[in-house]
Amino acid sequence: MHLFLLIGLVAFSIMAVLSRDLLKSAISLAVASIFLALAFFGMNAVYAGVFELSVVAGLITVLFITAIALTRSDSEVAESKRHLIVFPLFFLALAVLDILVMRKLLGQIPAIQSAESGTFSQVLWNQRTFDLVGQVGAIFAGVLAVLALFRPDGEKAHQDNVSEGGRHE
Amino acid sequence: MLFLFIIVPLLLAGLLPLLGKLSKRFLPDLLASAAMLFLLVLAVVSAKPLIAGGGIIQQAFWFGAPLNIRLLLDGFSLFMLFTISLVSFAVTLYSINYMEHYGAKANYYALLLVMIAGMNGLVLSSDLFNIYIFLEMAAVASYALVAFGRGHDELEASFKYLMLSAVASAFVLLSIAIIFGVTGGVSFGTVAQGLKTLNIKYVVGICSGLFLAGFGLKAALVPFHSWLPDAHPSAPAPISAMLSAVLIKVSGVYAMTRIFLNVFGLTPALTTVLTVMGVVSIFVGALAALGQNDIKRMLAYSSISQIGYVVLGLGIGTPLGILGGLFHLFNHALFKSLLFLNAGAIEQSTGTRSLDRMGGLAKVMPLTATTSAIASLSIAGVPPLNGFWSKLLIIIALVQAKMHVLAVLAVLGSVVTLWYYLVLQRYAFFGKLNETWKGVKEAPFWMSASMVLLALLCVVTGLVFPFVIHSWLQPAADVLGQGVSVALNFIGF
Amino acid sequence: MNNLWILNMGFVALLIGIGLYCLLTMKNTVKLLIGVEIIAKGVTLALVASGYARDNLLVAQSLVITVIVVDVAVIATALALIISINRHTKSLDVRKLTKLKG
Numbered sequence: 098m099h100l101f102l103l104i105g106l107v108a109f110s111i112m113a114v115l116s117r118d119l120l121k122s123a124i125s126l127a128v129a130s131i132f133l134a135l136a137f138f139g140m141n142a143v144y145a146g147v148f149e150l151s152v153v154a155g156l157i158t159v160l161f162i163t164a165i166a167l168t169r170s171d172s173e174v175a176e177s178k179r180h181l182i183v184f185p186l187f188f189l190a191l192a193v194l195d196i197l198v199m200r201k202l203l204g205q206i207p208a209i210q211s212a213e214s215g216t217f218s219q220v221l222w223n224q225r226t227f228d229l230v231g232q233v234g235a236i237f238a239g240v241l242a243v244l245a246l247f248r249p250d251g252e253k254a255h256q257d258n259v260s261e262g263g264r265h266e
Numbered sequence: 267m268l269f270l271f272i273i274v275p276l277l278l279a280g281l282l283p284l285l286g287k288l289s290k291r292f293l294p295d296l297l298a299s300a301a302m303l304f305l306l307v308l309a310v311v312s313a314k315p316l317i318a319g320g321g322i323i324q325q326a327f328w329f330g331a332p333l334n335i336r337l338l339l340d341g342f343s344l345f346m347l348f349t350i351s352l353v354s355f356a357v358t359l360y361s362i363n364y365m366e367h368y369g370a371k372a373n374y375y376a377l378l379l380v381m382i383a384g385m386n387g388l389v390l391s392s393d394l395f396n397i398y399i400f401l402e403m404a405a406v407a408s409y410a411l412v413a414f415g416r417g418h419d420e421l422e423a424s425f426k427y428l429m430l431s432a433v434a435s436a437f438v439l440l441s442i443a444i445i446f447g448v449t450g451g452v453s454f455g456t457v458a459q460g461l462k463t464l465n466i467k468y469v470v471g472i473c474s475g476l477f478l479a480g481f482g483l484k485a486a487l488v489p490f491h492s493w494l495p496d497a498h499p500s501a502p503a504p505i506s507a508m509l510s511a512v513l514i515k516v517s518g519v520y521a522m523t524r525i526f527l528n529v530f531g532l533t534p535a536l537t538t539v540l541t542v543m544g545v546v547s548i549f550v551g552a553l554a555a556l557g558q559n560d561i562k563r564m565l566a567y568s569s570i571s572q573i574g575y576v577v578l579g580l581g582i583g584t585p586l587g588i589l590g591g592l593f594h595l596f597n598h599a600l601f602k603s604l605l606f607l608n609a610g611a612i613e614q615s616t617g618t619r620s621l622d623r624m625g626g627l628a629k630v631m632p633l634t635a636t637t638s639a640i641a642s643l644s645i646a647g648v649p650p651l652n653g654f655w656s657k658l659l660i661i662i663a664l665v666q667a668k669m670h671v672l673a674v675l676a677v678l679g680s681v682v683t684l685w686y687y688l689v690l691q692r693y694a695f696f697g698k699l700n701e702t703w704k705g706v707k708e709a710p711f712w713m714s715a716s717m718v719l720l721a722l723l724c725v726v727t728g729l730v731f732p733f734v735i736h737s738w739l740q741p742a743a744d745v746l747g748q749g750v751s752v753a754l755n756f757i758g759f
Numbered sequence: 760m761n762n763l764w765i766l767n768m769g770f771v772a773l774l775i776g777i778g779l780y781c782l783l784t785m786k787n788t789v790k791l792l793i794g795v796e797i798i799a800k801g802v803t804l805a806l807v808a809s810g811y812a813r814d815n816l817l818v819a820q821s822l823v824i825t826v827i828v829v830d831v832a833v834i835a836t837a838l839a840l841i842i843s844i845n846r847h848t849k850s851l852d853v854r855k856l857t858k859l860k861g
Contacts, residue, residue, distance in 0.1 A: 099763075103767070106774070107773050110774060110777050110800070113797065114790070114794065119787065119790070123789075126797070133804060140807055141811070141816060142810070142816055145807055148823065149827065152827050152828075160831075160835060161793075164789065168789075191776040191777075195776075202468065202765055215817065217820060220821055221820075224821070226334040227334075227336075228821065230272060231387065231396065231825065232825055234380055234383055234400070234403040235399065235828060235832040236828065237376075238377070238407040238410070238836075239406055239831065241279070241377050241407070242377065242407070242410030243835055243839045244373055245370060245373045245374070245377060245414060246410065246413060246836075248369070248370045248373065395822055395825075402829045402832075403829075406829075406832050406833055409836050416843060421840060421847065425841070428836065428837050428840065429791055429795065432798075432837075433779070433782065436798045436801075436802050439802045439806075439826065443802060443808075444768070444805065444809070446822075447768075447813060450815055
């Protein structure tokens with residue numbers, strides 16, 4: 098079961114890369130996220146699964162679709178047709194290499210078994226408090242970045258012809 | 267107390283967009299500069315005595331209530347904190363005048379503060395995953411700052427930077443995930459202990475490779491350097507200074523050194539890789555800088571070259587090499603930020619960054635010319651300025667470690683550096699004054715003040731270098747010299 | 760248990776390979792960002808797999824949630840950049856972004 102979910106995840110990721118329509122790409126990416134979330138549920142990682150579903154499959158897809166809609170008008174980019182030939186070759190080589198390496202490692206890696214106790218919220222709040230500070234900072238950075246890029250044009254955009262003088266190369 | 271280094275800039279960053287509505291310029295200027303000054307004083311006065319007896323782990327408090335945040339402070343992190351605070355203070359003073367015509371000052375300072383909070387957090391964290399998250403926090407803020415002018419160049423540079431940097435972060439995180447899977451923990455102590463008991467060459471090799479690629483990209487080491495010559499020149503001058511002088515060092519060199527020396531332990535293979543990457547960076551950066559006409563691009567390539575010296579010194583792994591590498595890191599933070607600020611002053615007064623069109627500016631901008639000359643001589647390694655001593659230490663360390671070829675190459679790299687900085691000086695400041703620039707004025711007060719401050723520091727550091735080494739660098743070098751035992755000591759906490 | 764971890768890691772490597780291929784060959788800025796997202800998915804899978812294999816699921820999930828939050832910030836910034844670039848060039852083609860040569 099787990100294996101099928103992972104194969105689905107990879108398949109939809111490939112579709113997201115190769116699809117010629119951006120909207121289809123974004124939706125394939127969301128479907129890949131759903132497969133990943135299901136795989137998380139299978140591994141008993143319920144919280145991670147819920148987050149993957151709601152934030153990655155939900156919020157990030159919405160962001161992608163908004164951006165695609167905002168830039169849609171005259172934005173057809175011709176991707177070369179070569180991908181349909183090059184990508185399968187690349188993928189095959191990657192998969193073979195991957196299988197070889199992983200077979201070699203099978204059973205080779207010792208590890209320390211650890212047992213943890215407590216509930217999820219205890220771990221998140223008590224052990225990983227510093228990460229929460231980092232999360233707040235990252236959200237600040239993201240919000241401020243969007244504000245800075247979309248600030249009103251009233252105060253003139255900086256001229257970018259400063260360096261046009263005569264550049265070597 | 268150490269928590270203030272993270273929480274003060276972060277809280278102020280949250281407040282500034284609101285305060286910016288009340289007062290567009292004065293309040294943001296005042297508060298940002300005051301916060302930087304506060305952090306600088308905090309690093310020198312309060313944090314320094316804490317580590318008199320070696321590294322400590324301090325618990326963070328929030329209004330008197332203890333939090334489960336343990337901050338690591340030792341010689342190395344304090345040294346980085348001091349460098350970050352010093353450069354950011356100079357840069358904030360400079361921004362008071364320089365950022366005037368960009369608008370949205372409150373937003374600018376908020377982003378700068380988030381970036382500084384991220385760097386401080388990275389330096390104080392004692393856990394691989396915390397390193398990752400603060401790395402990302404500083405990086406997201408820096409993407410926005412590079413694109414702050416919103417011209418075509420800025421946006422393009424920022425986009426390329428973002429793509430490469432996101433891949434770098436993913437490599438770092440993947441490596442952390444593998445280590446987490448093997449050792450069952452992410453804190454320095456657990457990881458060092460686990461790797462010591464397990465003895466798994468394969469996994470450590472893969473993880474070292476991933477860290478090298480990830481942090482190498484962040485530090486712009488050759489062959490991972492292609493984003494830097496676009497991103498650093500496109501940013502506003504104070505941000506170029508900040509990125510070149512501190513960000514690549516904290517998120518690249520500091521994180522890499524901390525993990526390789528204190529958590530993984532330096533192996534001969536790693537020494538070879540690091541020293542070779544260092545020397546290649548020195549040459550690729552220096553030779554590319556020679557052919558540049560855009561002054562900021564020349565400085566950006568020079569950053570790649572100087573980061574090469576830092577990594578070369580740290581990579582040798584001997585006490586003297588580490589000392590030299592760290593000293594060069596500090597010196598480069600001083601003179602490269604100064605050079606970028608000079609370039610910004612020229613760009614603001616004349617509106618050009620092209621060296622061909624400058625000339626004779628020493629007559630109209632004497633202060634900028636003098637400070638720029640000091641920085642250029644310093645970076646080129648002319649005695650008795652600070653750059654000379656740090657390069658000397660690195661070269662002596664190379665000779666002691668019997669790496670004679672690398673030592674010769676390091677000297678040659680220094681000659682090339684002197685060459686292109688003379689080119690820069692000659693084109694920009696000497697010769698006949700271009701008619702167009704007759705009416706050009708010297709940079710405004712705060713910009714001049716911050717340039718003079720940095721130039722004075724360059725001279726003073728060169729003159730009293732034994733003091734600087736004794737009080738700031740030796741504790742840092744000692745921490746790195748102790749190797750893995752540093753991380754193992756923290757297990758009890 | 761250990762072998763399941765290695766199987767998962769095999770898929771992580773595949774996802775990262777696909778993402779890197781996308782970043783290296785595609786010409787559309789949004790597509791590049793999708794490549795970054797695929798790499799991020801691989802890394803989250805690696806974190807959860809590691810936690811599952813070592814009975815460390817709670818810590819692993821805390822880490823994953825943090826990673827996802829950070830990821831949202833990165834994606835939002837990147838999309839804001841793409842939209843701003845689109846206003847300048849009226850295109851999503853990276854080949855139009857060649858004013859700067861690294």
